[in-house]
Amino acid sequence: MIDQLQEIVRLYTADESIVLKGEMVLLTDLGLNSYELVEMVCEVEAKFGVEIPDKAIRELKTVQELLDYISAHE
Numbered sequence: 001m002i003d004q005l006q007e008i009v010r011l012y013t014a015d016e017s018i019v020l021k022g023e024m025v026l027l028t029d030l031g032l033n034s035y036e037l038v039e040m041v042c043e044v045e046a047k048f049g050v051e052i053p054d055k056a057i058r059e060l061k062t063v064q065e066l067l068d069y070i071s072a073h074e
Contacts, residue, residue, distance in 0.1 A: 001048075001067060008043045012036045022064030030063075050074055 006020045013030055024030060026037055041052050044066070050073040052060075060066050 001070065002063075004047060005044065005063070005067065005070075008040060008047060011043065012040045020063050022062065022067065024063045025061055026063065026066065044070065048074060 002020055006018070009018065009020060009030060010016050012032055015031070018030065026032060027034070032040065038057065041057050044050070045052055048070050050070055052069065052073075056069060060069060
């Protein structure tokens with residue numbers, strides 16, 4: 001699952017060599033702004049068939065939290 005997420009993240013970051021780690025913070029470590037994060041989450045929803053409400057997006061801080069959310073709602 002992290003490999004699929006990494007493919008999506010690379011669409012929204014300037015660093016295509018980035019390797020995701022669970023402890024990475026979505027906004028700061030990945031260099032995303034809030035708009036890019038929302039767009040990325042839309043891609044994640046489509047790819048994994050989950051719905052991530054706006055409130056949940058604000059609460060998801062790390063890559064691991066996002067992966068856990070996807071796993072729990074697939």
